[in-house]
Amino acid sequence: MPRSGIRRVMDAAWASGRPFIGMHVGEPDFDPPAHVAAAGAQAYLDGDTHYVPNGGIPELTRALVEKLRTANGIEVAPEQVVVSAGGAQALHLALSMTLAAGEEVLVPDPGWPNYRMAVGLLQGVPVGYPLRPEQGFVPVVADLEALLTPRTRVLVVNSPSNPLGTVIPGPRLEELVRFAERHDLWLLSDECYDALTYGVAHVSPATFDRTGCVLSAFSFSKTYAMTGVRVGYLVCPASVAPVAAKLQEPMVACVNAPAQRAALAALTGPQERVHEMRGTYDARRRLALDLLEQAGIPHVVPHGAFYLWADVSARAGGDVESWAVRLLEQERVAVAPGTAFGAGGEGWVRLSLATSTDDIREGIAAIGRMA
Template identity: 70%
Template sequence: MPQLAPAADAMPRSGIRRVMDAAWKLDRPVIGLHVGEPSFDPPTHVVAAAEAAYETGDTHYTPNAGVGALRSAIADKLRSHNGLEVSPDQVVVTAGGAQALHVAFTATLTAGDEVLIPDPGWPNYTMAVGLLQAVPVGYSLRPENGFMPDFEELERLVTPRTRLIVVNTPSNPLGSVMSAEVVEALVRFADRHDIWLLSDECYDALTYEAVHTSPARFDGQGRVLSAFSFSKTYAMTGVRVGYLVSAPEFAPTLAKLQEPMIACVNAPAQAAALAALTGPQDEVVAMREVYRTRRDAVMAALDTLGIHYLTPHGAFYLWLDVSDRTDGDVATWAVRLLESEYVAVAPGTAFGPVGEGWIRLSLAADTDDLLEGVRRIGDFR
């Protein structure tokens, strides 16, 4: 009997999905604070653009890299919001930010290459790297270092096989935002070791009391690949549109890789994305302010309960320290919380070993659910 490829069989299942599976099996409603799924619908003009595309028959193949009007609008956005001077030809439209990252990994990695990945960090990095038979190597983001990279540790982790470093700011799961100085230092680190830097900027529009800095601003050698998404900014998670930006000499190869992967992003979704960028942005501002209000309300509740946390300055997550409750096994504790209190949270170890003793709460949940979920967490031991 034929066997599945070892890399496919060995790929770990997402720790977040394990909680989701357990929640779906329960016999009563669950307060879901475990998934980064905005509690909003996309702006009405975005939905209208997709509907119009279907109605007018705009449902055919598009160029591998995406329709020209959307790529031009993305280049304008990168110039005005990210401080990046790029041409539309440097932009490849992808099926969400996840596929943008996968294209970047596919273009840069070969079997046995090592990739420096944040720990805690989004688990899909490890999954995608492993599927390509490369080796994920975690670099720590610890509270004693302000949840920022430890450059001495990074230097120790580099080997002749190191090919790429993943940088994620604002961070999922931490909600931390790297300063311009830290971002530039990471680019200089990549320069020094002649490796790629893959920048995950899917939460670039969601910051509070902080300024997002794109690593490509400091890239003089074309080594930074930048991945973005419409999912979080415009509540378009199921529409599946993102984009990948590279130096001009690499963009044709990245676009070529789309053909065997997805051919192209569906045309109505691209119409929706174009409307999102070129239409009014007031709903984006409003959603961001709701996330800020939820954050402040939850932090006040946590202060009352005496639960420690990292104040998030970006994305829509809260990173909570529950180490005094978990007996060194936060994943098991999260399941017990779910079964006892009907509150679903993401255990910190879903994001890497350094996440032991922590949980991630999603501020994308409804405000009342958030506050009730926090109350139940406070009561649970």
């Protein structure tokens, strides 16, 4: 399993012992809502620390069914929702059920590097499909058709995208679902950022599923700033839901009960904090776009998540990772090199907007100064 390219920048930043502006990590710079933390703490005080059902506590799975219906347009029964140890484990669970050694998974390039890691850990073969600037950085069915082999089993789709911030429109998602149906593939949809869109609607691929081929992974981490609490959930077609719940037993047994109580409070309690965080990310997004325009740095206009994909190829030449290390050394600004997200990221960097307005101003100014 190759080491993440982001880690080279992080290691250099930590090893220097000097302060730096961090625009490299995709973690909310907020704390969870107070009522969420209180619910988790109360669970410990009440002794709610014992085993719970493999698939999740019933109160949470029922609440998730309602959320999926109202927010995502997905109609499922509680037993089709499996609570996981974060969105990453939901993705690993889905791949564990659908992939055998030597089989292939189509993953986005540029895309979150953990897709390739998870496939490799299961002895599968990740095959990158291109996301091109001229196509708006969204998947094109013709590209996927060209990559198919008899060993292809799964198509991974991520919208809103990490690292791109792009949101795949509904008609294109429907095309992708039909592609999966035609070729008897599973479509694994990573919807970690489903609550973070700006001016466009998030659409879940499962709303187009006619044959039970879509598996949908969600997370509480980004929406509620609960990254360390580790609660996510996998939504399964009825045909494989019992298998998903059964697989939790040897993997994690169950997600810890206090974390599930916190997630339940997040889902059913006041949502003002979520709206506040989304509004803050949007304001930072608009500021960063203005600053990039002023600096003459080409970029993708994001409509989801909290990232900006910026083109520094004129500055970096053909080695963006080394350029990112130089940016850290000379300007004390840490960014994620695009090649950390696949070969298609050469010449690009991902800027995380999960940081202060002042850091965004200073960080983009520094990028503009770098030759």
